[in-house]
Amino acid sequence: EENQNEPNPNVSGKKRTKETMIIRVRTPVGTHRIEIDDRATYNQFISKIHDELQVESFVISSDPQGNQTIKANGTSPLIALGFKNGDMIFLKTLSGKQEENQNEPTIAVPKSDIKVATTNAAPEVEEDEIDRFLEEQDGWIQRERDPLSCKHGANGKCLHCMPLAPWSILTEEPWKTKLNLQFIPFHSYLRKTLSNLGCKHPESQRCLNCKALEQPTYKIDPNSSSGALPSACRLALQPYRHIDHVEIDTPEIINKFLSFWRETKTQRCGYLIGRWVPDPNIPLGIRTVVSAIYEPPQKGNSRECVLEEDPDAELVDQLISKFGFSRVGFVWTDLQTDKNNKLISTRKPDEPLLGSEIIRMAKMQNRNLNPCRHAIDGYYGSKFVGMILRGTEDGSVDTQVFQVSDQCMSLVRDDVITTANVTNMLRTKRLRNRVMPDVMFNQKDEYGNEVIRRADPLLPLEFFIIKMGTGAPKEINPVFKKLSFQVENRGKNPTMADARKNVSGAADLGDFHLLLFLYKNSKPENWIEKIASYLVQKKGNSREIDAILNEIFKNASGQSSQSSQSSQNSQNSKMEVSSPPNSKRDDIIKQLESMGFSREQAKEAAWATGDSGIEAAIEFLSSRF
Numbered sequence: 200e201e202n203q204n205e206p207n208p209n210v211s212g213k214k215r216t217k218e219t220m221i222i223r224v225r226t227p228v229g230t231h232r233i234e235i236d237d238r239a240t241y242n243q244f245i246s247k248i249h250d251e252l253q254v255e256s257f258v259i260s261s262d263p264q265g266n267q268t269i270k271a272n273g274t275s276p277l278i279a280l281g282f283k284n285g286d287m288i289f290l291k292t293l294s295g296k297q298e299e300n301q302n303e304p305t306i307a308v309p310k311s312d313i314k315v316a317t318t319n320a321a322p323e324v325e326e327d328e329i330d331r332f333l334e335e336q337d338g339w340i341q342r343e344r345d346p347l348s349c350k351h352g353a354n355g356k357c358l359h360c361m362p363l364a365p366w367s368i369l370t371e372e373p374w375k376t377k378l379n380l381q382f383i384p385f386h387s388y389l390r391k392t393l394s395n396l397g398c399k400h401p402e403s404q405r406c407l408n409c410k411a412l413e414q415p416t417y418k419i420d421p422n423s424s425s426g427a428l429p430s431a432c433r434l435a436l437q438p439y440r441h442i443d444h445v446e447i448d449t450p451e452i453i454n455k456f457l458s459f460w461r462e463t464k465t466q467r468c469g470y471l472i473g474r475w476v477p478d479p480n481i482p483l484g485i486r487t488v489v490s491a492i493y494e495p496p497q498k499g500n501s502r503e504c505v506l507e508e509d510p511d512a513e514l515v516d517q518l519i520s521k522f523g524f525s526r527v528g529f530v531w532t533d534l535q536t537d538k539n540n541k542l543i544s545t546r547k548p549d550e551p552l553l554g555s556e557i558i559r560m561a562k563m564q565n566r567n568l569n570p571c572r573h574a575i576d577g578y579y580g581s582k583f584v585g586m587i588l589r590g591t592e593d594g595s596v597d598t599q600v601f602q603v604s605d606q607c608m609s610l611v612r613d614d615v616i617t618t619a620n621v622t623n624m625l626r627t628k629r630l631r632n633r634v635m636p637d638v639m640f641n642q643k644d645e646y647g648n649e650v651i652r653r654a655d656p657l658l659p660l661e662f663f664i665i666k667m668g669t670g671a672p673k674e675i676n677p678v679f680k681k682l683s684f685q686v687e688n689r690g691k692n693p694t695m696a697d698a699r700k701n702v703s704g705a706a707d708l709g710d711f712h713l714l715l716f717l718y719k720n721s722k723p724e725n726w727i728e729k730i731a732s733y734l735v736q737k738k739g740n741s742r743e744i745d746a747i748l749n750e751i752f753k754n755a756s757g758q759s760s761q762s763s764q765s766s767q768n769s770q771n772s773k774m775e776v777s778s779p780p781n782s783k784r785d786d787i788i789k790q791l792e793s794m795g796f797s798r799e800q801a802k803e804a805a806w807a808t809g810d811s812g813i814e815a816a817i818e819f820l821s822s823r824f
Contacts, residue, residue: 220277220284224248225263227292241280242273248290256293264430265291267413324570324577329475329485333386338365338483340374365482366391378481382665385580386483388439393573412574414605417613417636432615434640434662437604441569441582443484445528445600445669448473448677455682456492457588457596459689460532466504469494471528472519472711475582487527487584490678491711493519496688500803504531511687511719518718521731522678528584528600529563535590542590547622552587552601554618554625555819557660560585561603561611580605584667600669607663610638618818619657626656678734680709687712695720699752705744709734721751784810791816 220237222244223230233247248254261267269288271280339362344351348359365387368374383391392412417429447453459467472491478484493515496507509515519525535545564581571579584602591597610616615635619626627638638654640662684701685693698716701707708714708730718727726747733739784805790813791801804816 220282222277222282223285223287224252224259224290225287226252226254226290230287235277237278237282237284238276240274240276241271244277244282245273252290254290254292257290258293259288259290261288263289265289266416266430324572326570326572327475327582329477330386330571333477333483333485336477336483338387338390339363340365340367340371340482364391368482380481382440382443383438384443384478384481384484385439385441386485389573390483412571412579413576414574414579415609417610417615429634429636431637431639432606432610434606434638434658436662437606437665440602440665440667441485441580442475442487442584442602442667443478443481444486444667445584445586446486446488447669447671448488448490448679449675450671451682452489452492452677453588453596453598455686456494456530457532459494459686460534464501464536465499466502466532466534467494467499468497468504468506468529468531470526471530471584471586472524473527474524475527485582487582489527490522490524491519492530493526493711493715494686494688498806500806501535502803514719515715518715518727521727522735523731526567527582528586529560530586530588533587533589534596542594542596544590544592546589550622551599552660552664554660556585556587557603557607557625557663558611558616558618560601561608561663564603564608565612581608586669598669600667602665602667603663604665616658621657623660624657625660625663627654627658629656678709679711681707682710682712684710684713684716687715695752702748705733705741705748708744708748717751721754726751787813787816791820796820 219234222233222235224233231252233244233251235244235247239247248257248259258265259269261269341362342360344353345359349355349357351357363371366383368378368387369380369383374380415430415432417432456467456469459465469492471487471489472493473487473489476486476488478486495509495512497504498507499505516526533545535543537543560583563585564583567581567583568578569580569582570577573579581602584600587599587601588596589599607616614630615627615638616625617628628635638658639651640654640658641649642652642659644650685691685697693716698713701710701713714727714730729739729747730744733744787805787810788798788801791804792798794817796804800820801816804819
């Protein structure tokens, strides 16, 4: 029985009292009407369903698929939760096994022990400082009185000078022309989506009209009844972005990073170190400010670079946290030269990003989730950005900054999509032991008509790319003013003597790579907090910092020569001992050669994928050749 054929309770023959509402409950065996006082609590409503429908254990949701489980404070009145006369909800009964595995607290069990979900308190998650700051801001765009259009007095307001909502910047002048934006800031999207318009409950609560944010899932729920299918996916352009602009403290940061490629012609990658600040040009926008680039252990060639296990990862995070910084993004090069050693463009004009880059960024964003108290599980999307340095047709280096959409993050997380060997395309996976969701998208046909297509298996990656601008500040005043020390993990191991040569006083400490070396090779006591306070907050004096440096070098002077000798002995021993043959890599190379790939391609694929297997090597080759 379909919803449109269901008799409307407002026009039924039974006369309804002023304080009574009828809620329709759709079950697997039919639709039932629950007549209840609109002042009744959610607990009383659950009890009435239990008594009238004679069900022992169940969950209720606002959608037929059961993805939007209804959560409410058990003592809240139904009318305050947004329930209206004639509303329909969907009930799913649970078997014994499902009841044991059910994690949702909105399960109706025997009448004496009813459990409900409490949502009048926000998820216990510590949001980033920038998010807490923006939530306290008004956000509305104030406009001055227009002497030509406004006919009222100085204290009046009209359509020409009323404040505009922060999400109006896409349609209202002069912001539409001046900013030329395609996305609204995430916090503007939150205000628009969770503004509680029409709701009668406190802002901290949730009802059917203002559901909390939830990342979509495309896997089969293990608690679903047998035969259930994963939710279909309809690709859509994301209307918002988590980061609106990326600012580099100084161009020297990029030049220092590029110096490795200029010397070796080997591709390089690294983590962007920085912080998030309010964007002064976009209401409720967020700007990423990059202050340094950390280069972890990696292996690369002229076409690709692959990260290796980083034993100093935790130490690096400890150091940057002292400065109030985080890993805010990932940067990599894609640079090639011609026979005359001139930079050339490696991409076609219609090929802004590779499928492998989309997949890699989705995985990284999933590892760096954005804490959000409006989300059901406490996390939604990511502020982690990707930056590509690549050649242009005029021989210069172009910087492109992007993110992938939240929908793309979910598709990659649930192992639904992967790379394809077709330009500007990804493809859906087909697994024998798993039912995969249908992926649909809108596209114009040869006649210009908008049609719905099914990914079979290719789908365009344009739905997933979230672009943003990048640049340098008008007044350059970086935290790390000096970039002369040896960059970590570039093959050369600096010593404490090298550090001493680069430091003559407090003024020379503005070098991220030098501070990382000192932090790694000396006792990490309270000296780093004092230096961070001196560089970032301008607290303390140079004499105090000089005394700290003298103490560091004094304590390390006895260890420097031993460390240097030990390192030399280790390198000599590595040179003397030949590495054993890699039989697994040889097997992968032979299999790839039998499939028609050249030996050089096979070697590169096996090396780039870390000898992880033939499937990974084939996927790598599909994305590159």
